Structures are given as structure tokens and as C-alpha cells.
Amino acid sequence: MTSALGYAIAGALLVAMGLAAMLLHHHLVRRLIAFNIMGGGVFLVLLGLAPGHGEQADPVAQALILTGIVVAVAATGLALALARRLHQAGGDVRLDHPSSREDDDDQK
Amino acid sequence: MIRSDALLPILVMLPLSLALLLLLSGRWGRFLSLAGMVLTTALAALLLSHGGQPLHHAMGGWPAPLGIGLRADGLATLMVMMTALVCSAALIYGEYWFDGAKAEQGRQFRPLAWLLWAGVNALLLADDLFNLYVTLELLTLLAAGLAALMATQAALTAALRYLMVALIASTAFLLGVALLYGATGTLALELISIRVAANPQPVLVVAMALMVGGLALKAALFPLHGWLPPAHGGAAPPVSALLSALVVKASFYVVLRLWMGPLAPLTGGVGPVLGVLGGMAIVWGGWQALRQHNLKMVVAYSTVAQMGYLFLAFDLLQGAGYASALNGMVLQAVAHGLAKGAMFLAAGALVVAAGGYRVDQLQGMASRQPLAVTALAVAGISLAGMPPTAGFAGKWLLLQAAWLNGQWLWLAVMLAGSLLTASYLLKVVAVTFLPAPVAASVGCGQRLGGVALMLALLALLAGFAVMPMLQLLAPVATTGGWL
Amino acid sequence: MRVVAHRLIVAGCTVVGLALVYAVVNVQGPAPDLALAVSGALAESGVSHPVTAVLLNFRAYDTLLEVAVMLVAPLVAAALPTTAPAPAKPTNDPVLQALAAVAVPLALLLAIYLLLIGASRSGGAFHAAAVLAGALVLLQLATGRSLPAWLTPTRQQPLLILGLALFCAVGWLSLLLGGYFLGYPPAWAGVMILVIESGLTLSLALALWRLMP
Numbered sequence: 001m002t003s004a005l006g007y008a009i010a011g012a013l014l015v016a017m018g019l020a021a022m023l024l025h026h027h028l029v030r031r032l033i034a035f036n037i038m039g040g041g042v043f044l045v046l047l048g049l050a051p052g053h054g055e056q057a058d059p060v061a062q063a064l065i066l067t068g069i070v071v072a073v074a075a076t077g078l079a080l081a082l083a084r085r086l087h088q089a090g091g092d093v094r095l096d097h098p099s100s101r102e103d104d105d106d107q108k
Numbered sequence: 109m110i111r112s113d114a115l116l117p118i119l120v121m122l123p124l125s126l127a128l129l130l131l132l133s134g135r136w137g138r139f140l141s142l143a144g145m146v147l148t149t150a151l152a153a154l155l156l157s158h159g160g161q162p163l164h165h166a167m168g169g170w171p172a173p174l175g176i177g178l179r180a181d182g183l184a185t186l187m188v189m190m191t192a193l194v195c196s197a198a199l200i201y202g203e204y205w206f207d208g209a210k211a212e213q214g215r216q217f218r219p220l221a222w223l224l225w226a227g228v229n230a231l232l233l234a235d236d237l238f239n240l241y242v243t244l245e246l247l248t249l250l251a252a253g254l255a256a257l258m259a260t261q262a263a264l265t266a267a268l269r270y271l272m273v274a275l276i277a278s279t280a281f282l283l284g285v286a287l288l289y290g291a292t293g294t295l296a297l298e299l300i301s302i303r304v305a306a307n308p309q310p311v312l313v314v315a316m317a318l319m320v321g322g323l324a325l326k327a328a329l330f331p332l333h334g335w336l337p338p339a340h341g342g343a344a345p346p347v348s349a350l351l352s353a354l355v356v357k358a359s360f361y362v363v364l365r366l367w368m369g370p371l372a373p374l375t376g377g378v379g380p381v382l383g384v385l386g387g388m389a390i391v392w393g394g395w396q397a398l399r400q401h402n403l404k405m406v407v408a409y410s411t412v413a414q415m416g417y418l419f420l421a422f423d424l425l426q427g428a429g430y431a432s433a434l435n436g437m438v439l440q441a442v443a444h445g446l447a448k449g450a451m452f453l454a455a456g457a458l459v460v461a462a463g464g465y466r467v468d469q470l471q472g473m474a475s476r477q478p479l480a481v482t483a484l485a486v487a488g489i490s491l492a493g494m495p496p497t498a499g500f501a502g503k504w505l506l507l508q509a510a511w512l513n514g515q516w517l518w519l520a521v522m523l524a525g526s527l528l529t530a531s532y533l534l535k536v537v538a539v540t541f542l543p544a545p546v547a548a549s550v551g552c553g554q555r556l557g558g559v560a561l562m563l564a565l566l567a568l569l570a571g572f573a574v575m576p577m578l579q580l581l582a583p584v585a586t587t588g589g590w591l
Numbered sequence: 592m593r594v595v596a597h598r599l600i601v602a603g604c605t606v607v608g609l610a611l612v613y614a615v616v617n618v619q620g621p622a623p624d625l626a627l628a629v630s631g632a633l634a635e636s637g638v639s640h641p642v643t644a645v646l647l648n649f650r651a652y653d654t655l656l657e658v659a660v661m662l663v664a665p666l667v668a669a670a671l672p673t674t675a676p677a678p679a680k681p682t683n684d685p686v687l688q689a690l691a692a693v694a695v696p697l698a699l700l701l702a703i704y705l706l707l708i709g710a711s712r713s714g715g716a717f718h719a720a721a722v723l724a725g726a727l728v729l730l731q732l733a734t735g736r737s738l739p740a741w742l743t744p745t746r747q748q749p750l751l752i753l754g755l756a757l758f759c760a761v762g763w764l765s766l767l768l769g770g771y772f773l774g775y776p777p778a779w780a781g782v783m784i785l786v787i788e789s790g791l792t793l794s795l796a797l798a799l800w801r802l803m804p
Contacts, residue, residue, distance in 0.1 A: 005615070005616065008290075008615040008616075008618075009612050009615060009616065011615070012608060012611035012612045012614070012615050013608055013611075013612065015279070015283060015607075015608070015611060016604045016605065016607050016608025016611060017604070017608070018279075019276070019279075019604050019607060020600055020601055020604035022272075022276060023600045023604070024597060024600055024601075028268065028272075031272055035272075035275050035276075035279070038276075038279045039279060039282075042279055042282050042283045042286055045283060045286045045287070045290075045611075045615060046282075046285075046286035046289065046290075048290075048615065049286060049287065049289070049290025049291075049615060049618055049620065050289065050290060051290075051293040051620050051621055051622065051623035051624075051625065051626060052620070052623055058623065058625070058626050059626060059629050059641035059642045059644070059645050060295075060625055060626065060629060060645055060650075061289070062642045062645075063642050063645035063646045063650060064238055064289075066642070066646060066717060067238075067242065067646070067653055067654065067657045068282060069717075070657050070660070070661055070717060071242065071245045071657060071660050073661070073799070074245075074249060074660045074661045074663060074664050075245070075248075075249060075271070075275055075278075075664075077664040077665075077668075077799075077802040078249050078252060078253060078271070078663060078664040078667060078668075079252075079268065079271050079272075079275075080802065081664060081667060081668035081671070081802060082252070082253075082256050082264055082267055082268050082271065082667070082671075083268060085256070085259060085264055085671045086261065086264040086265060086268060089259065089260070089261045089264060090261060091261040091264060091265055092265075095265065095268060095269055095272065109769050110766060110767060110769060111766075111769060111770075111771070114766045114772070117762070117766060117772035118766065121759060121762055121763065121766075121772070124659060124755075124759060125759050125763070128752050128755060128756050128759065131666075131748055131751075131752055132748060132749060132752070165771065165772065166771055167651070167652040167771065167772050167773060167774075168648060168649060168650075168651055168652065168771055168772065168773045168774050168775075169770060169771035169774030170632070170648075170649050170774075173624070173625055173628060174625070174628045174629065174632060174649050175649050175650065176650055176652045176653060213670070216666070216669070216670030217670075219666065220663075220666060220667070220670070223659060223662075223663065226659070227656075227659075230656060236653075238650075238653060239652065239653055239656070242653050242656045242657055242660065243656060245660055246656055246659055246660045246663070249660060249663040249664065249667075250663055252667075253663055253664075253666070253667030253670070256667065256671060257667075257670060257671070259671045283611075287614060287615070287618070290615075290618045290620060291618050291619065291620065291621070292621060293620065293621035293622065293623065293624060293625055294625060303621065307619065309617070309618070309619050310613075310614070310617055311614040311615070311617055311618045311619075314610060314611070314613075314614040315614070
């Protein structure tokens, strides 16, 4: 097993863990951390699977990852800005949290 | 001398540059926006005049595997034109909607809407897998930002819920891109098609599931549609029109592009799945629309149902009905874009005039807001698939495809869907003809309704342009687009 | 109910993880012809670092759209009417202030270094902008102010769009001269890339900074 494949496998596991965390948590900040972990996993897969070129990593894959990181930063920033305004407006930043829903059994 | 294929980058760069100018301009913004609208729509018409001849531009002068290509065929051309009409209508409507106390919001709406126009055009013309991802993200963030523009607690919650769902979807799509890139070593769509066909390995199936799943989530395919009604129903009317007519359609468009191109050898087992989900979306979305009491939620659930037709059609895209299904899909996409845009704009005018969102508050609107009610009715005729609209042609072709393929269940589902569409729209329009309970007149002119009616009439007129549209699509329908 | 839902999510994500591991282990990768194409065209790209060549030349259009994506968050944040302006809180922490006095000038130097080194090694506008924004945040935390007072949000607008505007201007110029979009003449490519990257550094740093409450 090459080290590149190791990155790809680690990335695949990170994606699955991030996805689980994103679905299990309700607080927006936690969800955003989970989203960024998922994103990191995808970048590892992208780099690990990129066609090899001797000892140097594929420059196109590196450029795609840089672009992807900036896009993830922009998305995180937007979500945080929206969450802050929601908090100011008196809303619950725990989306779909049981305490903010009336149709949940666990509330009793 | 400018190259003739420079039209493609200009269709992206003109809206983008205008958005930047609008961020700097104060009082002149309105005129700048209007001039840009005329110019960009004229350029879309110029693209239309190429008659669907494939146009290609290598960005940076670097040919495809190394650089990024832009490409326009008949399908992209039609969608670019539809986008121009919907964006123009939403921007003009925005000038009237965001005035007085909302003028500051309007100043923010303009550049964001122009960025959205640039993003939609960039997505429609993209010929590169990663470029598609970047444009999808641009649209997602803009859609969330625009949906939050009202800044109420409900709007912010809906926007954030949409953003969370869309970010999971984007990550799934990007992972699919990573797997496809690892397996084929290229991002150019045409080259991916060739290499996928040469070596259809199992990883490609996983990549396809991730990409189609992510896009279905963003296109609000049943049962992943829960985020759509609050986000689209809670936004300002011009924003709702843009989101419902264009942004969800963009995700569908990417599925269609990939379906006909890189993923074509792998689509066998996925078609029926999309067909079943699409069929359920038609029935469930239509039923929910019928049950809603809030006018904007009726229209929003109608989007869920109409997107169902587009996804059901992926299962018709085979055998003898292939060409009919493809033509029907594109006509349905164009017709729904125009009609749904008009419908949200008309709903906004009615909500202002009635002073509330509930359908039963619309009594007497037929005489007080005749233009808006006419717009709602005309757009509804197109959505329900009645002649002579483009919606009729699209649904007719989809029925024809189901007939040719012998897919009787889908035939029945689509007919039932039309019946549901007609019912919930008739229910709304009928209320407007009831006598008004009190002679309360809320100060609201006919201008909002007028803009909505213009867009609705375009949906009607498109019905007379079906033959030229089918001619544009002929090369796409016979060759499957790319090869 | 919730316990069942949690277990379903965990089970589902485990299946997803296993499917992904199966997929990545079984990729039959192709020959690295794209990386070879990059090295082949590197001489005409105006820079000697392949990643910068891809980002700012071969796939510059992606980067342009990505900068537009980066613009959305600060624009939306500015568009949402806020209830109260975020109060500036000087901490008066002597350690933080001493750190800022040393680190901020160094960070500025590092940002310029990263910007210039991007042509030949790892670095470039995005790295430089991140360092610059970090310096601004540190300054804000230590002293309660960072940008000069005359640079009000309205006056920041031109700076915020500078990078994207330069990018667009170069694109329009290349089209109007009869070439391809963002197709730089090889002799000018290095200069064009440096100009665009300098603008991007300032704009992206400001965009990142604006996201701080």
C-alpha cells in the first residue's frame, strides 16, 4: 500500500465521520466544524487518488484543493454570519433541535 | 477584432462585471442595472441566433485537458435565454419591490442578483467538472444569502437550514469529482466520457451515486425536499422567483449534462430510482400544494412537484422515447422557469395588496389586482400543461415518451400530476373572484402585477416557439450532446 | 425515537464510509498525462511553480469564480441589517499587546514574502491574504482597532472588489484584443499574474477580516 492510498483511505473515513457528526449535532457551530472535517476528508481523497507523477504530487490536484479550501472558507464564513444574525434576531442556532420543535417525543 | 466565440465568456463576465460596478455605484445603480439587462438579454438572443451550432471557447487559450472550456449547444442556449428573461423580470420587479423603506435592501439585492445571473450562465456554459463544482457553490452561497435578505428569524432559519443541506450536497458532489478525477485523470467532460466508456470500473458507480445524490438534494427531489418550501416561500418575491426558477433548475441541468455525457454508460440502474422519486414528488408535492393555506407555500410546493417531472423524465430517457423525453425535459425546464418565476412575482403582488399571506385573504383580488391574477392564471395554465403554452408541449412530449416506451405507470402519474396542478391553482384563482369582504384598499399599484404578467405572457408565447426550440435541440437529442 | 434515529445515522454513515474505502482502494488510475501537460506548458505560463501556473494561468477562470464566491459572504453579512454594531472590546492584555507589537510587523513581512515567492514555490495570494487577515485579527484583539478609522465599510468596498475587478479587467482586455479570455501573452504572463495576485491579496484579506464579528 502506498502512502497516497493511505491518505485516500483516511480521507474516506474522515468524510464518513464528518457526515455522521453533521447529522447528529444540532448546534450550527458544531455542524460547521463537521462540514470542514468532511471537506478535509474530500481533499485527502482528491490528493491521494490523483494520478502520480514521480515523487511530486499532482499540481492540478493541489490547485483544486486550494480552490476547494477557499470555497469551504467562504461557505463557513457565510454560515457563521447568518448564524450570528439569527442569534441577534432571537432565533435558536440549534437547527431542528428537539427543544425548538413541538412534534418531538423526547420532550416529555 | 473580437473572436466570435468570445460571446461565451462575455455572457459570464458581463453580469459579473456589472455586479462589481453596482457595488460601487450609488444613485446610478438603477440605470446601470437596466442597461445591463438589455445588453445581456441581447447577447443571449445573439447566442440563440447561432441556431444551436456548438460554440466553444478555450479559457486562457489552453485547450481542454489542461485548461477549462466553455461550450454552448442548443440546450445551453435555451437555458441561457430563459435565465436572461427570468433575471430581467426579477430585477425590474426588484426595483419596484424594494422602494421606500426597503430601498437599502434593494441596493444590496441588485449586485447579488447580478452575481447570481453570472453564476447561472457560468454553470450552463461550463464544460469542465471542477468548474461545475465552483459554479454550483457560487449559486448555493448566493441562494442562501438572498434567501436570508429579509433578515427575519424565519428567513434566517430557512436560509441556514438550506445552507446546511446544500453544503452536505456540495461535499458529496466534490467527492464524486475527486473519484472521477482519480479514475480518469481529467476534468474535461468530453474526455471523461471517453475514458469512462473505455474502462467502466466500479468506483465510477460510487462517484455517480455521490454526484447525482448531491445534486438531487440541491434540486429538492422527494424525499429530500424539506428545505425548499420554507426557504423559497419565506424569501422576498423577486428572490423566490430567482431561486425557484433558476437555482434548483441549475442542479437538474448538471444531472442532465452528466447523464448524457460522462455518466451515460452507468445510468442503467439509476434511471428507475430517479423515476420513482420523481413520481412521488409529483404526487406528494401536488397534494401538499393543495393543502397549503399560505399562498407562497402553494407556489413553493408546486416547485417540488414540477421538479418531480424533470427527474421522472430521466427514467423515460431511453429506448424509443429518448428524443421525446429529452425534448420534453428541456421544454418543461424552460416553461417551468418562466411560469414559476411569474407565479412567485404575482404572488408577491397579491400578498402586498391583500395584506397577508393566506389564500382566503385573496377575495376580491381579481378586480383589485387584475394584472397579478391574470399572471397567476396564465402561468398556471402553463404549469398544468394546457395548450397553447410551452408547458403543454413539454408535458405532451414527456407523455409521448412514456407512451413510446410503454411506461404506463409514469403516464398515469404525470396525468394525475397535471390534474393536481390544475386543482391547486384553480383553487387559488377562484378565491380571487369572490367578492371582497371589506373595501380595504392597501396602497399598491399595478406595476408589480404588470411585471409578473409580462413574464407569464412570455411563458405563453414560448408555446408558439416550440418548433424552433425543438430544432435547436435536434442535434443534442440525436447525439446525446457530447459525442 | 431519538436513540433509534442516532443509531440509524451511525449505521448509515458506517456503510457510507465502508463504500468509500472500497471505492478508493479499487481505483484503477490512468497515466498522469495531465501533470505532464502542466510541466510541458510551464515555460509559457509566466511562473515556475506548477501549482501557481494552474491556479493563475491554466485554470485561472476557476480562480476568478472562486474569488467571486469569496465575495459573497462579506456582501451578505453587510446586507443583513444588524440590531447593534459589534462593540470593539480592547482587552488591555499586556501579553497580547507585546505579541502583537512583534508579530504584526513580521506577519506583514511574511505576507509580502509569500505573495512574491508564489511564482516559484508554494505561496501566493491566498496564503498571503490569510496571514494578512490573521495580523488584522491579532491587532484588533490586542488594541481594539485595526483598520484606520477613515476606512469605513463604505470606503472598503473598492478595496474589497479590487482583486476580482483586476481579474475581470485583464479578462476583458484579453478578449478585446482578439484573444482568448484571460489568455496572457507569454512575455507578459508573469507581470499579469503578479498584478492580479497583489490585488487578490488585499481583497481576500479584507474579505476574511470582514467575517470577524
